[in-house]
Amino acid sequence: MLVRRRCSHFRVDGRVWRTEHWPKHTLISGRFGARLRRWTAWRAGSVESACPTGCSVVIRSLTLLLGLVVSGVVNAPAASAFDDFDRLGAVTFAKKFYNTAPLAFVGTNSAYFVSQALWDGGMAPTTEWAPNSSDKSKLATGLLNPGPTRAAASADHFKNFMVSSGRASIKQLDWSDPTAGGAELADIIAYDYIGPADGFVDHLAIVTGFTDDNHPLVTQQAPSRLNREWSWDLSVGRRIEFTHPGARAYLLHVN
Numbered sequence: 001m002l003v004r005r006r007c008s009h010f011r012v013d014g015r016v017w018r019t020e021h022w023p024k025h026t027l028i029s030g031r032f033g034a035r036l037r038r039w040t041a042w043r044a045g046s047v048e049s050a051c052p053t054g055c056s057v058v059i060r061s062l063t064l065l066l067g068l069v070v071s072g073v074v075n076a077p078a079a080s081a082f083d084d085f086d087r088l089g090a091v092t093f094a095k096k097f098y099n100t101a102p103l104a105f106v107g108t109n110s111a112y113f114v115s116q117a118l119w120d121g122g123m124a125p126t127t128e129w130a131p132n133s134s135d136k137s138k139l140a141t142g143l144l145n146p147g148p149t150r151a152a153a154s155a156d157h158f159k160n161f162m163v164s165s166g167r168a169s170i171k172q173l174d175w176s177d178p179t180a181g182g183a184e185l186a187d188i189i190a191y192d193y194i195g196p197a198d199g200f201v202d203h204l205a206i207v208t209g210f211t212d213d214n215h216p217l218v219t220q221q222a223p224s225r226l227n228r229e230w231s232w233d234l235s236v237g238r239r240i241e242f243t244h245p246g247a248r249a250y251l252l253h254v255n
Helices: 030-042 057-071 087-097 110-120 155-164
Strands: 002-004 010-013 168-172 188-192 203-210 216-220 225-229 248-254
Touching: 087 110, 087 203, 087 216, 110 155, 110 203, 110 216, 155 168, 155 188, 155 203, 155 248, 203 225
Parallel strands: none
Antiparallel strands: 002 010, 168 248, 188 203, 188 248, 203 216, 216 225
16 A cells, blocks of 8 residues: 655655665664564555655654554554553542432442442443443342342442452452552542451442642442541441441442
8 A cells, every 4th residue: 555645755655664765864763663663574565755854853753653553563452451540530430429328229328339430430340340221130139129139238249249340359458558558530549448348348448649749539328438448447437347347348440
């Protein structure tokens, strides 16, 4: 295929190149530039160039890249399933709606609130993790059909889904670690604190900010809390490890 620019000074066959036509002072440098130079030496073919010495290096370099794209040598990387996730978007939703009952769900629910925040941030729902399903085997409750799935509205099912689907990694937290394992915005803190810890996650909160000392602040529903220090029980003004002896917390780091 012949690729032509409006400039009449040169014509480029986008499929093939020769090293003698590489700009002496190219804008492309480093490993990538070296790799392209090696490739030009390897490829067979020709380039017709009548571009005078005054032609812009920028035009030459862009022309070269265009040829590489046409030839299939330079390809865009495959998009990750989570490339479109916007952490700030999820945080904005959480801070805006933390004191409002979750949409299309009965009462308040920490897991469904977190699910909605992630969806609003651009993380795509699935058949297992969805706001509106008619599959009775997946529904969170028979009271709503169609309605949210268990993975969307049950804290423990949410945790299992996020990890098994690769959307998040999980690690147990140490209550003495104020950074919550290096939590980032829109990461999830999962709590196992109802009765003795039994490995079943009871509650979720989403990281929506940090203190000046870089301690994560979380926002949640059930009960509604905005920017609560992640290990603090606001209802009694003490750390959760003391108000719920034996409680465990986990960081779900969104990938």
